[in-house]
Amino acid sequence: MSIRSLLIAGLFAVAAAAACSKLSLQGTYDKQAAYIENFVSSQMAKDTTATFSRRGCAYRLTLHDTLDRVFGQRDTLRQGGQVVVWYACFTLSGSSLSLNNLVATNVKEIAQAAGWQLSDTLRYKTDTLRLDKSLVRGLQDGLQGVRPYDEYVILFTGEFGFGNSERGTIPARSALAYQFWIEKIDNEN
Numbered sequence: 001m002s003i004r005s006l007l008i009a010g011l012f013a014v015a016a017a018a019a020c021s022k023l024s025l026q027g028t029y030d031k032q033a034a035y036i037e038n039f040v041s042s043q044m045a046k047d048t049t050a051t052f053s054r055r056g057c058a059y060r061l062t063l064h065d066t067l068d069r070v071f072g073q074r075d076t077l078r079q080g081g082q083v084v085v086w087y088a089c090f091t092l093s094g095s096s097l098s099l100n101n102l103v104a105t106n107v108k109e110i111a112q113a114a115g116w117q118l119s120d121t122l123r124y125k126t127d128t129l130r131l132d133k134s135l136v137r138g139l140q141d142g143l144q145g146v147r148p149y150d151e152y153v154i155l156f157t158g159e160f161g162f163g164n165s166e167r168g169t170i171p172a173r174s175a176l177a178y179q180f181w182i183e184k185i186d187n188e189n
């Protein structure tokens with residue numbers, strides 16, 4: 001067999017392996033999308049006041065969405081604005097959230113319930129996020145339009161999270177569910 005034939009055969013083998021890998025990864029993301037849809041259906045059945053929306057790649061549940069009756073029309077977070085939040089982030093591997101899958105939080109009580117060591121108590125305070133390209137795409141799409149005082153669960157597949165990168169305690173290619181409690185928004189900064 002000539003060197004040229006070996007090179008061509010090698011290129012075909014690499015291309016075939018890449019195609020199989022891409023199909024396998026897409027299968028993983030499709031399975032994660034099914035988990036998200038099952039989670040949303042389950043939550044909507046449990047909480048009749050919850051509302052659902054999908055923006056871009058993110059699924060968003062709004063929980064306890066009755067505050068307009070109390071506060072009137074509230075401003076919504078727009079691109080470039082900032083949002084002050086409490087949050088808990090979970091990897092999603094089924095149709096429910098579990099403290100066993102908690103990967104990040106700034107809520108001390110949630111960390112305690114998950115059995116985390118609380119040596120760094122300075123981390124348990126609100127975070128401020130800017131709605132811009134510094135956030136993963138799932139959060140960019142999911143946070144746009146949130147309102148102060150509401151509670152949200154924003155979900156997206158690993159394709160729109162951290163992708164192939166492991167980020168701290170978050171495994172690569174993980175479907176994520178962020179539970180947010182919105183303190184305030186500022187679109188004027």
